[in-house]
Amino acid sequence: MFAFSVFITTGQIDLNKFTTLQSSGKIPSDFSALTHEKVAGDNQRNTNLTEKSDEEFKQNIHYSIDQIIHSGQCVYGDPISVYVDKIAQRLLKDDKELYSKLRFYTLKSNVSNAFSTHQGIIVFTTGLISQFANETQLAYVLAHEIVHYREEHVVQTFEWKLQHEYNRENIGQFNNYSKEKEFEADSKAVDMCLKAGYSATEIYNSFDVLMFCHLPFDEIKFPSDYYNTPLFFVPEKEFTTEVFPIKIDEAYDDANSTHPNVEKRKETIRPHLENQFGTGNAFVGSTDEFTTIRNYARFESVRTSIIDLELSKALYQLFLLEKEFPDNYALTRWKAHTWLGLLNAKLNGHWTDVTVPKQKLEGESAVLYQYIKKLDKYAVSSHALRTITDALSVYPDSEELKKIRSSMMKIIAASGSWSWTKYSDIPFEKAFEPKVEENDLLVSGTIDSTSTQANEPLTKYDRIKGTGAGKSTSATAISDSSRYYLFGISDLISDPSFLNEFKGYQEEADKLSAERSAKKKAGGKTAKTSSVVGERLIVVEPSTVYITRQNYDFEKTDAYQTKLVEAINYTAEKEGVKLFDYSTKSLNQGGTDVFNQRNTMMNYLLQYAALPEATHFVPVDFELIQHIQQKCGTSRVLFSWTEYYTNARGAVASVITGAIIPPLFPAMLLTGVSKYKLCEIAFIVFDMEEGNVSYVQSNKMKTSGGNLVLKSEVHNLFNAKK
């Protein structure tokens, strides 16, 4: 029940129980208000703009940030946001007024980025935080964003676009203007950081983060004995010896970019730092605190990689974190999730979606990426079975691991004729005993702890630039077996209870397949008796877009979103269905708890959607989802999606046709009217217990989709049977 109550009294998270970063504290109005309410309440007049332009500007800025804020990935009051806030206090200790105008939030994304808005919102991604080597680097990026806000660069850029009638022709001019603003922010941020006592050298090195943030958060050689255990052995020759150098080009072509290249940026700040090198500290605050925060970001990055289906990357990140956290439950769970995802992709023909193409390989992670890419289905199954079985043996009470194991068995059972006879019931070391030198055999422990210690003082950026050399132990190559993985689950193969259990899964899969075939033959006319929504239903924030003449109409978007929520509430009351509302409107009442739960469900959807073949799906936020299910007493969640847009061209074409052929004019006029407004209303009901979509209702219609249409669609949903 308290599985996700991972905050301990000091505000720290027990990483063993890490699930995801959660918001805390009072919900800010940035998160609870709808876009049109924000625009209406924004009284700050930008005097350089005309009234009309000012209105357009406000609409743009609020809409843009709301796309992020309501995405389910953005959190407030979490340890990272609180930490960034603390650094901001340090930077602005002499400018309390400016500090009071700022709000800090965290975005769960592996894209390394930070940005500020005209409203005073500063957002850091977990991907960026995970890349910093020290507090100074974070402080410098933060100072850069604060300068953007203080100098009102957002509104100035908008004004420039208006004055120069921004278009394709003058995009180069715009990029130069934007670069000027970046140089200004870079320079003034240096002064702010130096004043706060940060290290001049590390300020300068901050651009290394920018250069190498596309790589994982550390660069450690992947040891070829990483997967070796007493029961599993991977010969060293399976790992490529090819080197994938990291491209270092600070003077890259930035002509088409709004940001200058790193070389120019370094040149710009160098005069400000010239006499300051050697001064200041990399850490003004606590080093431990920084490291803790960065660990949260790194843990979150693994979770994000799994959701985004970057599974090879997730494995490398797990390897990096396991060095510091060798027996961590969260990492064990995620590793099981990752191998389950890889197995699913391999057996369902979506392998290229989860592996990294050769042209993108760079750095140390390439060794692992290459290894994963060439695995065949038996090798992936062997790895998955080994990893998940071993994880469950360490945490036998974990419901999540049990669920993952069950899903794994179902996926294998459903994959067609599966023969365990391919696998050996004796371990690798026995099978190849005569050919393996004593020293080549299993290395006890997967990672050499001495190499870890040797590498510890070096940062990722030191290693990239060759100021340090990563070391790792490796077993000598065993040259006579490329089918090593067939020996990796010998304990399971020789266990009759495992084989019997699998037989049970196979029978179940066959039965399910037969049922599906029968249903298909019957043309879907089999008796449907149970309601798809049930007696209780969780409703997540409907997604609505209203586009008028190719422009986003935020006011109508909010209005139609509210209409849909009302239609759902109205129908639920009429049909006697108890609703658990997780829409933005409900946040004012439900507060942060509801916000966190809403995010969890939105992430559930994201992870599900990323899977090409979402069978036997287990969410990465399993425990959080379980909690929501228990709280609401249902596993059914409704996601809804409405899109409205106008089709003026189609409408005019119909009317012109009518004008050319007069007898058709009234008919064409009606056709034109109906074509002018189009909408799409879609409902997806997930069954979180089953891990699949239990019902989809989607209609694209030539109608404006007003109240009655919405209510009709919701009525049909609530009365649908399965």
Next chain:
Amino acid sequence: MKQFISYSFCLLFSFSASSQGGYFGKKTVVSVDGSLRATLIYQSMLSNYRYNTGTLTGESSNPVIAGGFTASLSHYFTKNVGIGIDFSMTFNQLKMPYAKQLSYLPDYNQGYYIDYNSTATIEKMNMRTYYIIPKFEWASRGNLPIGICHSIGIGYANSVLTNDNYRILVRNLYDNNGNLIPSMEYKESTSTQRTLHGVVLEYGVKLRLPVTSFMAVNVASNLRFHMPHLQNLTMGGDSEYIDWEEDVRRSMRTSRGSNIMDIRAGLSFILF
């Protein structure tokens, strides 16, 4: 936007997709519409045809509008496809040729003759047409039974004249002695040929705008093509002999077939 992409993907690979359809789950509709039919084509095709307004002063007029009622029953199988049947009745007026084109007017043998100054107008003839048209209905990106709906049908049309005897007023005719007779009235009967059968092909567009969960306002327009259509249109006058009954039938066909377009408005009741 990411959320939208997610939803799109869910819809793409979801194999459990199904939809009950219908408006509040209801798929059967009864509609009642009033229709108006402008007679522009009829007027342009027979510009020198007229009818008298029923008085002996010789005032004549043209039919301007025609109208009627339609009741239809439709059932929709999905949000995009359905079938229906139309029962409709329309009323319109016929106009007949002037004197010099009427070969059956009183002639020399009867003691009268007409020349180029003579005119004759025939009393307004009221015609009523019944239609029964089964039809196939569809809508691309539809939300049937509401919203836009196209239909195509083929059915039966039956036109009848509502009265039997019609007054004919001839002016400026002469007796055999050459004396001008300012006007003369007599009657012709249509009792032997009052019904015109035919096949009708119909294409229609109907827009149903919902006002409650069981009722919608309709706006529609239909095109009807009648068969047989405009036969013997140029015949008459001195070229060929056409008797009274033939001329009436010709006018009935012309009237029914020439005004192909109507506009309609009414209510739909979405029943079950």
